[in-house]
Amino acid sequence: MNKVIQVEGLTKMFGDFTAVDAITFDVKKGEIFGFLGANGAGKTTAIKMLIGISNPTSGNATVAGFDVLTNPNDIKKNIGYMSQRFALYDDLTVKENITFFGGIYGLSRKRIKEKSEALIKELGLEKVASQLVGSLPLGWKQKLSFSVALIHDPKIVFLDEPTGGVDPITRRQFWEMIYKAANQGTTVFVTTHYMDEAEYCDRVSIMVNGKIEAMDTPKKLKEQFQADSMNDVFLKLARG
Template identity: 90%
Template structure:
């Protein structure tokens, strides 16, 4: 097994009744890679991601995440990944510090470690003045950055991001991507699911799912060349419209 491949997926399939949500997808993600997992609503990307993060059992196929098998070691996977979705991020009625302490706690960090982590995190994000303020009172962009940092609090090998930057202003969004670059630089693999094609442009490689299958997988640059278009949005349109 290649230790550089932190996610290995082979012929992974999920069937609900007579509906095949995920149809024998195969791909690898390397350590430190920013991998975009794209598809329209209902294309099967959420189902596929649920299998990878160990909360849904595949019907057939093989997959290992962070070296653990999704069939047999789902609990180990959960300990080694971070997860951030746009819908659920942080508790609005807890302060910045309380949120950090809480999430550190559920990943079993020692009190000392949480304190260290909290101090680093607050400093890095420039949140010193609002550390004791309720998260609900912070601007959306700050919340998202904090939420991302919190998802890394237990030093996971892989972090899964679900539509991380939708609706954020362009500057904050770039700050967010800088955080992702940094994580990737430190060797954390970043797995981004999204249907916003401009988020795809920032990824090292992207896969595009259509009707349960991966129809394209390459760097954004090569995909754009292949389809002879200027943006990932157009790549997607060409693929989805057949």
């Protein structure tokens, strides 16, 4: 199995406070990996280290084959990232956003044009392609920003609460996009507070107070914690 994320003993301290406490795990190519935990459990700090924007205090990690300590810039070229807060520029149009991010990732003009057309068609955004992104409903924005996060065909895409506040139908369309990307070999690393979405993941880890307290397929986690749903598993574990 091709491991695209390998993490060993990864730790981050802020003064005396250990935000991430020696976490160890692997993620395979094409896997949908759910990275769960309560607010303040250390998820965001861990993700920042994995995407190369925060140095670990100790431990190792490689992402897309590059070391987080020595090659953070290579990591950035080979991953996609999308969060609920920062996604796209509201005062650029749909097309301008695609062109901008395509350019940032060094795609040729020709490639950007191809990508742009394909992407707008696939998302059914033909009618709003020249409208400002700020005028679109949240669900559309989130689907668009996911596609933009994939514009440079990254090996891994990191999604930080991509579906918060999104309506239930769009939330499901979003997950179909995730399945499709994973099916084509993209690794998906995703955080969510919707526990039904935890069930859609191939494997799930649950962080409590900086440590990974459980990690397995949703089915096995439910067996292990004698729980009917991932929500119950989470409630049993995450009180910390």
